Amino acid sequence: MGSARQDGSFGSEEGALRIHQAIARDLGTAILTGKHKPGDLFEGEIEASERLGVSRTAYREAVRILIAKGMLESRPKAGTRVLPRARWNVLDPEMLAWMFAGEPDANFIRDLFELRGVIEPAAAEFAARRRTEEQLAVMDAALAEMARYGLSTPEGRAADQRFHHAILAAAHNDALEALASSVGAAVSWTTTFKHRKKLLPRDPLPDHQAVHRAIAARDTAAARNSMAELLRLALADMDIALSE
Amino acid sequence: MGSARQDGSFGSEEGALRIHQAIARDLGTAILTGKHKPGDLFEGEIEASERLGVSRTAYREAVRILIAKGMLESRPKAGTRVLPRARWNVLDPEMLAWMFAGEPDANFIRDLFELRGVIEPAAAEFAARRRTEEQLAVMDAALAEMARYGLSTPEGRAADQRFHHAILAAAHNDALEALASSVGAAVSWTTTFKHRKKLLPRDPLPDHQAVHRAIAARDTAAARNSMAELLRLALADMDIALSE
DNA sequence: GTCCGAATATTTGTCGGACTTAATATTCCC
DNA sequence: GGGAATATTAAGTCCGACAAATATTCGGAC
Numbered sequence: 001m002g003s004a005r006q007d008g009s010f011g012s013e014e015g016a017l018r019i020h021q022a023i024a025r026d027l028g029t030a031i032l033t034g035k036h037k038p039g040d041l042f043e044g045e046i047e048a049s050e051r052l053g054v055s056r057t058a059y060r061e062a063v064r065i066l067i068a069k070g071m072l073e074s075r076p077k078a079g080t081r082v083l084p085r086a087r088w089n090v091l092d093p094e095m096l097a098w099m100f101a102g103e104p105d106a107n108f109i110r111d112l113f114e115l116r117g118v119i120e121p122a123a124a125e126f127a128a129r130r131r132t133e134e135q136l137a138v139m140d141a142a143l144a145e146m147a148r149y150g151l152s153t154p155e156g157r158a159a160d161q162r163f164h165h166a167i168l169a170a171a172h173n174d175a176l177e178a179l180a181s182s183v184g185a186a187v188s189w190t191t192t193f194k195h196r197k198k199l200l201p202r203d204p205l206p207d208h209q210a211v212h213r214a215i216a217a218r219d220t221a222a223a224r225n226s227m228a229e230l231l232r233l234a235l236a237d238m239d240i241a242l243s244e
Numbered sequence: 245m246g247s248a249r250q251d252g253s254f255g256s257e258e259g260a261l262r263i264h265q266a267i268a269r270d271l272g273t274a275i276l277t278g279k280h281k282p283g284d285l286f287e288g289e290i291e292a293s294e295r296l297g298v299s300r301t302a303y304r305e306a307v308r309i310l311i312a313k314g315m316l317e318s319r320p321k322a323g324t325r326v327l328p329r330a331r332w333n334v335l336d337p338e339m340l341a342w343m344f345a346g347e348p349d350a351n352f353i354r355d356l357f358e359l360r361g362v363i364e365p366a367a368a369e370f371a372a373r374r375r376t377e378e379q380l381a382v383m384d385a386a387l388a389e390m391a392r393y394g395l396s397t398p399e400g401r402a403a404d405q406r407f408h409h410a411i412l413a414a415a416h417n418d419a420l421e422a423l424a425s426s427v428g429a430a431v432s433w434t435t436t437f438k439h440r441k442k443l444l445p446r447d448p449l450p451d452h453q454a455v456h457r458a459i460a461a462r463d464t465a466a467a468r469n470s471m472a473e474l475l476r477l478a479l480a481d482m483d484i485a486l487s488e
Numbered sequence: 489g490t491c492c493g494a495a496t497a498t499t500t501g502t503c504g505g506a507c508t509t510a511a512t513a514t515t516c517c518c
Numbered sequence: 519g520g521g522a523a524t525a526t527t528a529a530g531t532c533c534g535a536c537a538a539a540t541a542t543t544c545g546g547a548c
Binding site for chain 2: 064089094119179
């Protein structure tokens with residue numbers, strides 16, 4: 001039967017990467033960190049593959065991946081070049097993983113957070129209206145585990161992500177759920193970042209419980225407001241952390 | 245100098261597709277239309293490539309593309325199988341193009357529209373606060389062209405999309421702007437759909453002009469509200485069209 | 489009989505090299 | 519000087535072989 005991995009977490013892609021994946025990751029991060037800027041032309045496939053010590057096949061498959069994510073463009077004779085940033089699928093889960101593996105750009109973190117502020121209150125409102133009992137149970141379990149382990153442990157942070165993901169899922173909107181990885185990246189980064197900076201200014205649990213209560217009670221307005229409040233506080237913390 | 249194509253439109257990818265792109269498109273649409281369901285196992289690479297009359301290389305590059313978009317997974321001995329729908333990057337521009345090339349799923353259209361309802365009012369508010377004069381000029385020009393050609397012409401529809409895109413861009417948030425293609429797909433589909441059904445119930449221009457005025461005046465609340473109103477009306481039309 | 493580890497078979501992954509196609513640059517003719 | 523034929527160059531495609539990884543099967547120990 002299907003193993004159906006459903007965690008959606010980052011950074012735990014077990015198993016050695018295949019060569020083309022490794023190269024795609026390297027090229028991708030090189031682009032994300034500005035080592036290759038939009039408009040830049042890549043070296044030829046033969047040169048590049050030889051320099052990297054891999055076959056042209058593997059290198060080409062890596063390039064195909066980056067093209068699929070909107071970062072590159074390649075045509076005969078014209079060569080392979082980096083596309084303008086506006087064409088990148090910056091919300092692609094793998095791309096986010098690449099970003100957050102290194103030191104992500106502070107501006108983009110802020111953008112992601114702003115997106116959360118737009119998405120999640122609406123999602124909470126939809127969830128309050130359309131959630132099933134099962135989905136509520138998932139939130140319940142995630143919240144309990146979060147309370148038990150705290151946000152300083154990996155288990156607690158995973159539970160935090162599960163809670164937010166459950167809300168997106170309970171909104172019963174595939175387009176919204178597709179943003180789960182983006183939201184997850186933001187959630188994950190926040191906590192690790194704050195933890196690194198040694199500032200745990202506030203217990204986040206009451207905010208989460210308020211959201212949970214509102215969704216359980218099918219109170220759409222309260223769900224939206226409590227989630228908005230949660231994010232307002234989180235954003236404030238984030239801004240403090242970023243400016244220090 | 246860079247040619248910097250910036251249209252972001254669909255369906256007009258000129259030039260013959262490379263073989264791997266064509267195969268990726270075919271496999272992608274086959275998955276999207278349910279011909280291959282999540283969990284389904286693909287035939288082996290040799291069989292598949294022979295059946296399609298292409299080299300294994302080309303077929304493999306196609307598969308790499310689908311994997312990059314979260315639709316497939318492949319491991320030695322285990323084979324290549326379709327991932328659960330929750331892992332698909334349904335907001336990927338290319339994937340949206342595949343969807344809307346055929347007869348897209350009505351439920352997903354509604355989801356996309358709901359997403360618009362969440363994203364665009366917030367974007368309009370941000371745009372009212374942060375827009376530059378240049379960006380306002382772009383909206384102005386788009387609106388003028390929209391008024392001139394009307395939504396029944398391709399030029400008018402392109403202008404409509406440009407208007408909405410300009411608002412996303414004026415929000416000065418990369419994460420938000422990455423959703424431009426999704427919004428654009430919804431915008432585009434709506435108008436063609438309504439046009440096909442022969443119901444042009446209302447002149448959409450006044451709504452758009454109200455949004456434009458609010459953004460020009462830097463009135464954040466009015467921008468949000470007028471955009472929300474625009475979408476409320478559009479959604480109502482959409483629901484009528486979908487239920488008929 | 490059950491469980492665990494090794495052999496095995498199968499499928500994707502990687503390789504090298506040849507040839508084709510397409511887009512740019514050049515050259516030559518008018 | 520302009521425009522069409524030509525050359526050049528880089529990606530695209532193909533083939534055939536070998537390597538690596540893993541699900542399954544088999545065998546032995548308990």
